[in-house]
Amino acid sequence: MSGDHSTYAPRSGFTKWIDTRLPLPRLMHDSFVSYPVPRNLNYAYTFGGILSIMLGLQMLTGIVLAMHYVASTDQAFTSVEFIMRDVNYGWLLRYLHANGASFFFLAVYLHIARGLYYGSYKAPRELLWILGVVILFLMMGTAFMGYVLPWGQMSFWGATVITGFFSAFPAVGDWIQRLLIGGFAVGQPTLNRFYSLHYLLPFMIAGVVILHIWALHVTGQTNPTGVDIRKKTDTIPFTPYATIKDALGMSVFFLVFAYFVFYMPNYLGHADNYIEANSLKTPAEIVPEWYFLPFYAMLRAITFNLGPINSKLGGVLTMFASILVLFVVPWLDTSKVRSAVYRPVYKVCFWLFIVDCLLLGWCGSQPPQGAIVLTAQLGTLYYFGFFLIIMPLLGLVEKPRRLPNSITEAVLSRRQTSAGRPAGATAAPEDRG
């Protein structure tokens, strides 16, 4: 992390004293000031910074909300409404936290998509990628349990449906389900343990984030060309260059976030969650939060039995596999070229994958009837086909475009083409002939 590029020079006697005992300022300086980043990073690379801020924001608002929230099936719903009505700026805290979860996922999906597009998972960044998938897993658990806490209708029935998945596993299924909900049905023990875990998991996420950043700082960032850093001119120091670019990305992201928090705070949630949980009244349709919809669609796409695996278990396995497959992406992709910029066919497949995820999301939000089922099945097929067939085979048969020799070369050639255009425009007409 520090080491060869350490340019930290303590100035005062105090910082020198610290540096010889606990070189934390040096670590920070080397990680966030002098740390060299590729000079061609674009705005797709700003989501890492955005995500760390979002994690911090979720923790801060969450800690204050926890001071007012009551984890009791009788009082949870009322206590959340109490926060909204009587706690000073309680409405702001809660709307920041609830919409914060959505924007956290928005940012993480864009971050992952960037990784898939520029091949950020390829050697030597396999562990960096895997740690990222671990964070995604923990985030999903945290978000799911957080959604249960307000104890609305969708909280309760979402918890019932999701924990019900586990009963599909043979032999241990029922035992796992009872362990998760602390009884035979979702109730007080479920709410208590979900509250406890919802408070714990973000700190585990923070721990894995530190490992994720550590791994990043060992291998260094990828860049849009996918070409490794070869010379000094390929990089620029993190501060001020990456810092200010991250700040701009973050600022724009927060503008959109603020629009939702202050003007459409309930747009991303489900209206039924403003009805207190009622175990005797099943909602017309149980849907998870938007960020789980593609996975929910894949779960429900398996409507047929496969030999000994019935449709329920098949659906659950498909859903878990849809995330587990991410762990092996570094080994599924056989291409020697990292970036999709130089992979014409992969680029098309990637964008189709994005469309596929959106389509699956739409299927997940609709009642599983008629053509929605078929669409979800085809969508699931492409989702797994992208990872398990396209990634391994395409790398072997695709003919990539010529790679630049270095980042500097790529940047300079871009400057020449962009500088060339105005020059051509001002040239005399006969020269253009």
Added chain:
Amino acid sequence: MKKLVAAALAIGLAAPLASVAAGAADIPHYPIKDPPRLSWSFAGPFGTWDKGQLQRGLKVYTEVCSGCHSLNMVAFRNLTDLGYSEDQVKGFAASHQVTDGPNDQGEMFKRQGKPNDYFPAPFANTEAAAYANGGAAPPDFSTIAKARAVESGFPGFVFDIFTMYTTKGPDYVHALLTGYQDPPKGMRVPQGGYYNPYFHSAAFLKMPPPLSDGVVKYDDGTPETVDQYAKDIAAFQMWAAEPHMVERKETGFVVIIFLAIFTVLIYYTKKAIYSRLDDH
């Protein structure tokens, strides 16, 4: 190869989508009719409460709805938001009997309401409410304006973001209260049910049409019609569900302006810093 892959996938994805549109008609979908979108004083980025309307809504609630529907999370003291003075609120609270206790003899007792009391519920518990209303407990009004939202569908839900459409709840309440009508020919309405194509979860509901023209007297010259009553109670419910809405939007405006200026400053700072690099 690139084109082949794209074409194959385009066909694969487009075919089921086309049949989605065709097949959707067979599935029973509630509400049968989407609520018309009305214009509300509190909609939009600069929306504010029409306090006269909220006061009329409170009158409709007190004289009609409160016989069956509770308003558990609203306290009398909150009514100062509606433009009432502290004394008026005291008087209004005193016109309600609330249960307090137990006293020093262990008995619950009734007393006059005080501003810090909550609106008393018309029934002792949900079971009593359900028993008195043909098996279905009338829902509480505290959050109902946020709990009722008719889905916009695709692509409407995308447009909603840009038109800042957040008044689904009041639109729904108004449509329901004004939407009672004779059932279409051939439809059998069960005993104790009332046909209403705007009801969110079935073709009919147990609540009889609660409003009729002239049932509540307005002293400010507002027309005493079902349509007006429905608008006023819907606005009142929106306030009850989101009492800090105006404060939220006002804060939001300041935040957005701040962030916009901040973003412009960062943009120019970024440009200045990157101009030091030879490739920019």
